[in-house]
Amino acid sequence: MPVILGIESTCDETGAAVVVDGYDVRSNVVASQVELHAKYRGVVPEIASRAHIENILPVFRESFAEAGVDLSGVDAVAVAHRPGLIGSLLVGVTAAKTLAWSLGKPLIGVDHVHAHLYSVALETNRTPSMPAAGLVVSGGHTALYRVGEGWLDVELIGSTIDDAVGEAYDKVAAILGLGYPGGPVLDKLAEKGDPQSIHFPRTLLGRDSLDFSFSGLKTAVLYHVRGVPGRGQDVKAGGPPELTEQQRADIAASFQAACVDVIVKKLRRAIDQVGAKSVIVGGGVSANRGLRAALNKLPVPAFVPPMKYCTDNAAMSAGLADVYYREGTFSDLDLDAVTYSQFRS
Numbered sequence: 001m002p003v004i005l006g007i008e009s010t011c012d013e014t015g016a017a018v019v020v021d022g023y024d025v026r027s028n029v030v031a032s033q034v035e036l037h038a039k040y041r042g043v044v045p046e047i048a049s050r051a052h053i054e055n056i057l058p059v060f061r062e063s064f065a066e067a068g069v070d071l072s073g074v075d076a077v078a079v080a081h082r083p084g085l086i087g088s089l090l091v092g093v094t095a096a097k098t099l100a101w102s103l104g105k106p107l108i109g110v111d112h113v114h115a116h117l118y119s120v121a122l123e124t125n126r127t128p129s130m131p132a133a134g135l136v137v138s139g140g141h142t143a144l145y146r147v148g149e150g151w152l153d154v155e156l157i158g159s160t161i162d163d164a165v166g167e168a169y170d171k172v173a174a175i176l177g178l179g180y181p182g183g184p185v186l187d188k189l190a191e192k193g194d195p196q197s198i199h200f201p202r203t204l205l206g207r208d209s210l211d212f213s214f215s216g217l218k219t220a221v222l223y224h225v226r227g228v229p230g231r232g233q234d235v236k237a238g239g240p241p242e243l244t245e246q247q248r249a250d251i252a253a254s255f256q257a258a259c260v261d262v263i264v265k266k267l268r269r270a271i272d273q274v275g276a277k278s279v280i281v282g283g284g285v286s287a288n289r290g291l292r293a294a295l296n297k298l299p300v301p302a303f304v305p306p307m308k309y310c311t312d313n314a315a316m317s318a319g320l321a322d323v324y325y326r327e328g329t330f331s332d333l334d335l336d337a338v339t340y341s342q343f344r345s
Contacts, residue, residue, distance in 0.1 A: 011092075028313055077107055117147065134280045165212070
């Protein structure tokens with residue numbers, strides 16, 4: 001039963017976790033930076049990297065204390081070394097390499113997006129039937145994958161050509177004068193609205209396309225709220241417009257319905273093209289209640305992570321690293337921090 005320490009610092013969450021046997025999460029500590037970035041309505045890279053430096057050691061200590069193990073009990077050190085913000089990545093990668101070298105333990109670098117797919121196995125030890133259609137939906141990623149005969153057989157088959165879906169949620173939340181991050185706020189608000197009150201566009205691109213586009217949807221919300229320039233409409237400039245709570249709820253519900261419709265349509269296409277026996281969904285937007293409800297209507301079983309593993313965390317990296325550990329696939333100590341995913345079109 002390998003005991004693996006995982007490290008996460010790809011964006012704005014500093015995480016450390018101890019995972020045994022690839023699914024038994026003994027600890028999963030995350031230091032959030034939401035309050036630091038809220039006033040900017042987005043992650044500021046320099047602020048994020050500095051916060052990682054401050055948080056990394058306290059997070060390590062808390063993770064080991066919670067797991068009831070010490071450094072000598074670790075069999076390998078795993079780190080999400082791609083993709084992400086370069087300054088943030090460097091903090092986690094440097095810490096991982098230092099620990100692996102000083103302990104004489106194997107180093108395992110994993111892809112953060114790949115780890116989001118694996119997160120469905122945490123705690124449950126579930127292995128979805130394969131081949132599967134994989135979907136990662138978050139603030140930085142919206143992509144479809146073919147997951148073949150095992151967790152290491154992954155191929156990118158579709159991605160966003162502009163905004164990630166989580167990014168679109170944040171921008172629409174800003175348009176409506178809501179808080180940051182926008183996803184949880186809009187999801188909660190959408191429950192009070194009518195998803196059929198406004199028909200926002202569903203961009204599907206080509207008939208067989210597995211790519212995504214959310215920028216047009218975001219712009220449609222902006223024009224609905226503030227008016228369309230050049231068409232004689234009352235274009236409202238400046239701060240958030242004056243809307244009633246019900247109007248905001250109806251916009252949130254209609255926007256979310258459009259997002260979910262597009263995602264589900266693309267998943268159905270992917271199921272057909274891959275011959276998928278199941279669907280695997282990970283990433284922060286996999287916590288969205290509207291999306292989770294829609295996944296139940298797919299023709300094959302859909303697997304989503306436990307709620308606490310939807311957003312960025314180190315447990316998913318440690319869990320995926322267990323697969324590499326059993327394969328005897330390790331990283332050298334010159335492992336690089338890389339800003340792009342290993343799965344590229």
